[in-house]
Amino acid sequence: MKIISIDIETFSSVDLTKSGVYRYTESPDFEVMLFGYSVDGGAVSVVDLAMGEKIPPEILSALEDESIIKYAFNANFERICLSRMLGYETGIYLDPSSWHCTMIWSAYMGLPLSLQGCGTVLNLDKQKLTEGKDLIKYFCVPCQPTKTNGGRTRNRPTDAPDKWERFKAYNARDVETEMEIQQKLSKFPVPDYLWDEYHIDQQINDTGVALDMTLVREAIAMDGVSGGELSTSIKSLTSLENPNSVSQMKDWLSDNGLQTETLGKKTVAELLKTAPEHLREVLSLRQQLAKSSVKKYQAMQNAVCSDGRARGMFQFYGANRTGRWAGRLIQMQNLPQNHLSDLEEARELVRCGDFEAVKMLYDDVPDTLSQLIRTAFVAPGDKKFIVADFSAIEARVIAWMAGEEWRQTVFAEGKDIYCASASQMFGVPVEKHGVNGHLRQKGKIAELALGYGGSVGALKAMGAIEMGLTEYELQPLVTAWRDANPNIVDFWWAVDSAVKKAVQNKTSTETHGILFTYKSGMLFITLPSGRNLAYVKPKIGTNKFGTSCITYEGVGGTKKWERLESYGPKFVENIVQATARDILCYSMKTLRHTSMVMHIHDEIVIEADPRMSLDAVCEQMGRTPPWAEGLLLRADGYETKFYRKD
Secondary structure, three states: EEEEEEEEEEEEEHHHHHHHHHHOOOOOOOOOEEEEEEEOOOOEEEHHHOOOOOOHHHHHHHHHOOOOOEEOOOOOHHHHHHHHOOOOOOOOOOHHHHHEEEHHHHHHHHOOOOOOHHHHHOOOOOOOOOHHHHHHHHHHOOOOOOOOOOOOOOHHHOOEEEEEHHHHHHHHHHHHHHHEEEEEEOOOOOOOHHHHHHHHHHHHHHOOEOOHHHHHHHHHHHHHHHHHHHHHHHHHHHHOHHHHHHHHHHHHHHOOOOOOOOOOHHHHHHHHHHHHHHHHHHHHHHHHHHHHOHHHOOOOOOOOHHOOOOOOOOEEEEEEOOOOEEEEOOHHHOOOOOOOOOOOHHHHHHOOOOOOHHHHHHHHHHHHHHHHHHHEOOOOOEEEEEEEEEEEEHHHHHHHOOOOOOHHHHHHHHOOOOHHHHHHHOOOOOOOOOHHHHHHHHHHHHHHHHOOOOOHHHHHHOOOOOOOHHHHOOOOOOOOHHOHHHHHHHHHHHHHHHHHHHHOOEEEEEEOOOOEEEHHHHHEEEEEOOOEEEEEEEEEEOOOOOOOOEEEEEOOOOOOEEEEEHHHHHHHHHHHHHHHHHHHHHHHHHHHOOOOOEEHHHHHHHHEEOOOOOOHHHHOOOOOOOOOOOOOOOOEEEEEOOOOOO
């Protein structure tokens, strides 16, 4: 026995989508009902655990045997559920090192992250059975008690024997579909180093991070009081039945002489500058009401396990065009920033439930609660957080790849890239808080918006107008940035040409140390790290401007599988972000002996012993990978008892 392919069907009264698999398995009524498996590609067997059948001893033993590879589609679910079935306690799970995930394999190949979607795109003979959703709804989640069903809150196999037989067939088919995906993708195996990265990811998810549940509970309660007061105040000023209603508020504003198409954050901020006093008061209250961030706190409440730790917040290869992580449950990738100078004091007031003090001292209660979200993640006991992140990682990577030497010099000398960029663009010295300091903001907005082919629209989307730039300044800013970075601009179009040539001629091309290969109906971009980015069924197409472009199949903005357009700068964005991701992974491997509990964008958070050195962590994190000779990296960090933005 070398490989087991597994799929299970389970029951729990905990909502899996809201709470994640770790909390899901803690429910007292959790059980594994069906265990479908195949050994070494053989026939599929289904063990009906719900009806008293037993998993063969050799299979049970194999689950804990690290020499036998276990495959599953979204293997994290199977591994955590089976850990609970085997009697493992919270915080202890089957070792991930012998588990491979077919979903990760699919993502590596640029395919959908669902078994059904992947099967459809690959045109498998044995597709996932479409009736599965109904069967899962019937057997896997609680049901409403009715007179018809005898007041039961759960459907068991004996309640619908025919459905149960179909459910067993569905379970077997999932194993067959998964095995067929493995077979289809066998020409393009996932590299061992990528499985190693996946195993580190699983360890981080298994470890989880401690939450200050006192803060979480009090923040939720305080938000409720604040929301009630704000609603009452708006009602007294407007007589609106539902102040949260966008349409009601727009109509009221219109009746009072203020027309607006939207009540989005940016729009309300602009309206507040010019609106009459009585309308400003309403808009300000509305702004506070809309700022409520209680959903993050509620997500923490849903996800926290019995030991006070939240788990399962990171989706490995969640972004399949770059391989970067995606957030799950609490959504760590978009936490609000904190700017309160007395963060710790505000935090303690909320923990104590002192609403009046928070209201008096900070005025805007929802904003204060929002700024405290990060601080709900805590280092328990005498531990501390070491938070370390890369300085300007994407700017460093694109400068290194493109050979933009003046940028390399800036990084080598430890200077401010926004000042240096402004200086290069405008031909004058620029110092932060010094000579020509006002130009730094233009350098910053240009750096953030223009690195991947962006133009005037990108500057606007990045908030250039709100930052004080005028409309007529934008195009000259684009021109100035591109003139200052000719090697980066050349990089865009060299990549564009290399991709088109590879696809058109079904061949391999190379530029700037990056290999582009067309093979078996796929475009592969080989990064300096050796990792491939995959694009499905690439073609030469025509864009809306009537010029040639590359199109390929993938998940678009609508979350549907469709044909997408791309061109040089977009490919460069994928390449740079993917390379930054690989550098983060290299750092995670060098720091795997530590207790990493979180990573957000280019930042690593370690739950550390008090004696661990911040400088040592930053030094280790800032090491250049052997495949990136000449790339200048720097990591900075800080220590804290609770997570925050330094």
